[in-house]
Amino acid sequence: MSAAVLDPPGDAPVVELTGTVDFKSVPELRKRLLKVVKKRGGDGLRLDFRRVTRMDTSGVAMLVELHQLASSRGSRLALIGLNEQVRRMIQLARLDRLLGVSIGEEAGCQ
Amino acid sequence: MIQWVAWLGAFFLDRVGELGRSGLFFYRMIRGLFRPPGKFHFVVKQVYFIGTKSFFVIGFTGAFTGMVLGLQGYYTLSKFGSEGLLGSAVALSLIRELGPVLSALMVTGRAGSAMCAEIGIMRIEEQIDALECMAIDPHAYLVAPKLIACLIALPLLTAFFDVVGILGGYAIGVDLLGLSSGIYMDGVERSVAWEDVYMGIVKSLWFALLIIWICTYKGFYAGLDEGSFGPEQVSKATTNAVVASSVSVLVCDYVVTSILL
Amino acid sequence: MSAESHLIDMQGLNSHYGGRQVLFDIRFTIPRRQVTVIMGVSGCGKTTLLRHLIGLKATQPGQVMIDGEDLGGFDEAKLRAYRLKTGVLFQGGALFNSLSLWENIAVPLKVHTRLPEKIIRIMAVIKLGLVGLSEFCDYMPSQLSGGMRKRAGLARALAMDPEILFVDEPSSGLDPITAAGLDQLILDLRETLGMTIIVVTHELESAFHIADQLIVMDQGRVLAAGGPEEIQASGDKRVRQFLNRQADPRWTENPATSSCLPGERVEEGKG
Numbered sequence A: 001m002s003a004a005v006l007d008p009p010g011d012a013p014v015v016e017l018t019g020t021v022d023f024k025s026v027p028e029l030r031k032r033l034l035k036v037v038k039k040r041g042g043d044g045l046r047l048d049f050r051r052v053t054r055m056d057t058s059g060v061a062m063l064v065e066l067h068q069l070a071s072s073r074g075s076r077l078a079l080i081g082l083n084e085q086v087r088r089m090i091q092l093a094r095l096d097r098l099l100g101v102s103i104g105e106e107a108g109c110q
Numbered sequence B: 001m002i003q004w005v006a007w008l009g010a011f012f013l014d015r016v017g018e019l020g021r022s023g024l025f026f027y028r029m030i031r032g033l034f035r036p037p038g039k040f041h042f043v044v045k046q047v048y049f050i051g052t053k054s055f056f057v058i059g060f061t062g063a064f065t066g067m068v069l070g071l072q073g074y075y076t077l078s079k080f081g082s083e084g085l086l087g088s089a090v091a092l093s094l095i096r097e098l099g100p101v102l103s104a105l106m107v108t109g110r111a112g113s114a115m116c117a118e119i120g121i122m123r124i125e126e127q128i129d130a131l132e133c134m135a136i137d138p139h140a141y142l143v144a145p146k147l148i149a150c151l152i153a154l155p156l157l158t159a160f161f162d163v164v165g166i167l168g169g170y171a172i173g174v175d176l177l178g179l180s181s182g183i184y185m186d187g188v189e190r191s192v193a194w195e196d197v198y199m200g201i202v203k204s205l206w207f208a209l210l211i212i213w214i215c216t217y218k219g220f221y222a223g224l225d226e227g228s229f230g231p232e233q234v235s236k237a238t239t240n241a242v243v244a245s246s247v248s249v250l251v252c253d254y255v256v257t258s259i260l261l
Numbered sequence C: 001m002s003a004e005s006h007l008i009d010m011q012g013l014n015s016h017y018g019g020r021q022v023l024f025d026i027r028f029t030i031p032r033r034q035v036t037v038i039m040g041v042s043g044c045g046k047t048t049l050l051r052h053l054i055g056l057k058a059t060q061p062g063q064v065m066i067d068g069e070d071l072g073g074f075d076e077a078k079l080r081a082y083r084l085k086t087g088v089l090f091q092g093g094a095l096f097n098s099l100s101l102w103e104n105i106a107v108p109l110k111v112h113t114r115l116p117e118k119i120i121r122i123m124a125v126i127k128l129g130l131v132g133l134s135e136f137c138d139y140m141p142s143q144l145s146g147g148m149r150k151r152a153g154l155a156r157a158l159a160m161d162p163e164i165l166f167v168d169e170p171s172s173g174l175d176p177i178t179a180a181g182l183d184q185l186i187l188d189l190r191e192t193l194g195m196t197i198i199v200v201t202h203e204l205e206s207a208f209h210i211a212d213q214l215i216v217m218d219q220g221r222v223l224a225a226g227g228p229e230e231i232q233a234s235g236d237k238r239v240r241q242f243l244n245r246q247a248d249p250r251w252t253e254n255p256a257t258s259s260c261l262p263g264e265r266v267e268e269g270k271g
Ligand SMILES: Nc1ncnc2c1ncn2[C@@H]1O[C@H](COP(=O)(O)OP(=O)(O)O)[C@@H](O)[C@H]1O
Pocket: B227, B228, C017, C022, C040, C041, C042, C043, C044, C045, C046, C047, C048, C049
């Protein structure tokens, strides 16, 4: 698992995630992402999932927490390039509406 | 006749089997001390349960034991004209003998029985099986924190028992029977040596080990022999646990005393 | 089918309680990523079979293969690794009654992961949401009905996102609507997560609805195994009896022949 933070000027910061987002990688990843949201609170955050192979429930829970934190600062979380497995994981938890994930969205983003 | 022998044989095989199983349980309990999960949180909870909640009972028992010792001691000693030794007599019998034993018996009755029932219920409701299926060692998760907590709490309760008991003896000897306060306290101070306190602590540590081992063991295997798992098995296990644990405390008391003397 | 696609291969499992044999030469295979339903009247040995498969009852070597390895020969490390991949719902739910619902689900997560408490709590609520209990996350098990405890038990079984799920009678004691909800959840889990699911039940309708493969058991033996259509079309007398919910003729047998009546039984072991 790795996460690269890109910060294009004048736009929301983008974090590129790579590998698996599971209970082994979430504790570290969460710390880094919370830091980004706290620092750039109002600007929103884009999470690039294109290179994420697999995510488990702890990943979904982390997204919920990030979403709550971002909303409390008046911005949003955007998830980009979710693969089939990640999307299903979110849909199974019925959090697709909350996290703004819809079926077929990934086609538009890739 | 043959049947009789067979019955006797079966009985002893049963005992030996039980001995082996409880030995294995002991080994796993000790091993559990060094295995995850972390125990701090659980130990704190158990110390509260064993220690804090037994405080009142122990204080009460200690006070009355000390008072009885004061009365009886005064009566006996005055026959030899040596009432002045009352302080020593009360303090020594409390610290070396009665404090550790009676505290252990009270903790068995209050906390040991509850632990046995708690674990027994977890057994009959398949909660222990559920723990194993989660790859959690029930000995490490359930039993080991109780052992640590009891090793911490019982010596402290014993010390509390001793102090309250000595004060109880004071109340009777000095306030009621008119012994001089200085003589009583001087007797306590001069006669109690480090060896006596040491003996009391060693005893209560052994008792803590015994109580937890026996009570959790009985709960852990509640119903497994009968092959049926119901409330009767838990109540039976709890009764057995309290009896076995109390008897063992008394036997162990004799053994430790004879070794340390 | 190749051996690869089988997760569990039962190669003649026998099981005893004391001297009494309750499972006789059980043979069948459990494919990966499918729902296998084990059916049979109560007392036929379904729970016992499950207890072997989750390593709670010792299995003789050579009788059950899991992922190509002998369950009877598992050492502690292997058993642990296997259990970390499995979730189990017990017949009675087996919730820890000193912990609230979400804390129940948190138990394996706290022991096996380094996740912070906040994430664990969100995960627990997600899992409870799967079984329709997210409103009850702070309730104690004693404050719930039996059916709700069962569902909470299922949520706990799912806590670690297991690859293999064992479920003992999920819908007994549930109303039809909730039971249907659980059936749908089991299908969703297979569909979206590719879980291998083994369900023990005696509810016919639910069994045929969710099963990719059905095993019908009777008195410790496998009567029939196959897809739902195969079982439906089975000509076996006992299978038909079970499917048609006919009364068991053994129940109406003459009690005079029962060995439980006192009297003229010959004492064994004498002489
Ligand atoms: N702990 C036990 N000790 C002795 N016999 C048992 C025990 N558990 C189950 N049995 C017996 O094993 C048989 C199968 O039981 P079980 O597997 O629970 O059946 P099912 O789950 O299909 O209702 C029954 O005859 C039952 O009496």
